Amino acid sequence: MQVFDRVELYHVSAPLPAPFAPSWIPGTIRHKTNFCLVHFVTDEGVEGWSAFPAAGRERAGLGDLLAGLFLGQDVEDIDRLAERIHIMAVGGNFNWWIEPAFWDIKAKIAGLPLYKLLGGTHDRLKLYASAGELRAPEARREEAEARLADGFDTMKVRVHDFDEAVDIAQISDVATYMQGRMKIAVDCNQAFRLTQNGDAPLWSLDRAKRFADAAADVGLAWVEEPLFGEWHEEMAELTAYSRVPIAGGELHFAGYHELARMARMRCYSIFQPDAMWAGGVKQCLEVAKLCRAEGLKFTPHCWSTGFGFIVNAHVHAASGFADEMLYEYPLAPPGWVPEGRDAIFTEPLHHDRGWFNMPSTPGLGVEIDRDKLARYGRCYFSASRREVHWMPEAFAEIG
Template sequence: MQVIDRVELYYVKTPLPAPHAPSWIPGTIREHVSMCIVRFVTEDGIEGWSGFPAAGRERAGLGDLLAGLFLGQDAEDIDTMAERIQIMAAGGNFNWWIEPAFWDIKAKAAGLPLYKLLGGTDDRIRLYASSGELRAPADRREEAEARLSEGFDTMKIRVHDFDEAVDIEHISDIATYMQGRMKISVDCNQAFRLTQNGDAPLWSLDRAKRFVDAAADVGLAWVEEPLFGEWHEEMAQLATHARVPVAGGELHVMGYRELARMLAMGCYDIYQPDAMWAGGIGQCLKVAALCREKGLKFTPHCWSNGFGFIVNAHVFAASGFAGEALFEYPLSPPGWIPEARDLIFAQPFLHKEGWFHMPDAPGLGFEIDQRNLETYGRCFFRGSRKSVHWMPEALSDL
């Protein structure tokens, strides 16, 4: 039993080498990687870490919940830990990103990398390059050539224009240009709308049908999230219509129950739940097992930060799909590169010619760079079973 004795929360903000304009948040320019990091420590001194994107300081009040729900509990009892995360959700806080920290502890206690603890045997996974920005056709061609030269044989691009003809032109141009050399897929980012800084298109079922028809005509590998996330019935209609695989599922915060319902309805051909949003590691692996049973594909989403990448890499390596599917590798130079995204870690999560070699250290398999944590982060909550300490002033200079 690994009893949780202490918990700490950090707000971390590390710099990017160049501005990054994520396609799914129109009008937004990112110059930093901002995140909330949690560190649990057991009575035996085993640490469990996880971290989640932060727009700012919106999780500054999370400490009391974590202290009340998790201190004194057995970190290895994942079902109870998940139930307590669900209690937080009932109060309006969906915090599935916390669950991997308990798996980190459990696997470290067992002396195994997490994916091996979960039954995985593939120590390396094949990747596809996942671009995060909108680009003009000529720039997209240059990007594809760069990724091909680095060892990737599949690249995912983004479209997000109000004019559907522009979106179709983008996929047609790059697919035709790279035909026979590299497979192209596309993320439409229609499952949710982040419009706080700029307006965004909202596709209808008819527009999505026209787009998947165009994608099939030019041989795209898959089309990702072409409809709003709660439109389950429309998704099923689209998947029946499409001549190209339709993928999605990353941010379904209700987890396994919702995704299992969607699977039964035939919403997607490829399921991509992200453990940091969609129910944690345990529920995502249940989705993978259901996909195997139904003859569908499974590969998690991981576009968030280094924690999201490595957590979902363990899910994928343990899922049984690592030998037959590709795993996402976020890469959008010059701004979004792993060396900058992963500054908080002792080593960035780098690919080798389009492959990622799973860590062989116990747990999630990383070490935190304590110097960078001190430089770019501030601990704003520290709690134990004896006392709790709030440090709101620690955020004032970040």
């Protein structure tokens, strides 16, 4: 039995090639990709990695929790390790993003890519292009043409205006323009409100119904998260009403049990939990299994870091839905592109004409470029079963 012997935490801040304005955080312009990186090492030297968005110092105190809860534990006992993530949540720390590092190690010990360890057989995933910014109609048409030329046959756009007529005009224009050549979906980003830098619209059920009618009229592939995430009854009513599939479920921190309740209520017709937020790899696969039993669809969300993309790719490849559902590929040039998002990987996670080729190496299948990690990252916590080092001076460099 191998046990966790060491853990390290890094804050990473790598430049993007151009400014990026995420539609779901009004008033925000990103110039860098910022995240917290965790590195576990077993007593036999097997390494596991994962990462989660972090603007700055908000995870400064996480190290002591990780050291106390995980060092010395059996690295392959995922259920026990997940229980300890629950212990962190009781104290107000929701950290499902750590669980994929355990799977990284477990799959490396088995000598298999994670999706194969989980029973998956799909070596390639069919993708949809997922835009991340608001665009004027003409610019949106140009973006759709570019993604079509890249090999994608489906693109998800964003809307986030206070005036519902503007949002309806956006989807109607691009869907009509691309009709017969590309399918269009839309993400409304209403399940959560990130208003720290600017106000955001909050849709009512009536507005969501009107938008769903407009989406159905122009043949959209799906409408994503058109209502606030805790409005389960309203979601179920909207999904029953809508002539276009309603999708969502990415950030439900409670994991399987909340998502299972939502599935049985028919809150969505397509469930999109993200393993980094919504319960980790194991619980997301349990959601996929329930979706199959309930006659619903499943495909993960993955807008976060390069780790978010690859972890959820393994989930999708093992979910049983890879033959029938597209997997998300975040792409918003010139700012949000693989070279920026995956800055500390030895190789960015590129698509292949609208497909993603799953890695063949054991574990998650990504390698850390140590030189780039040294350039862009600061280790602020390191612990072994013998000693602990908290390095507050590293945070002095973090804005």
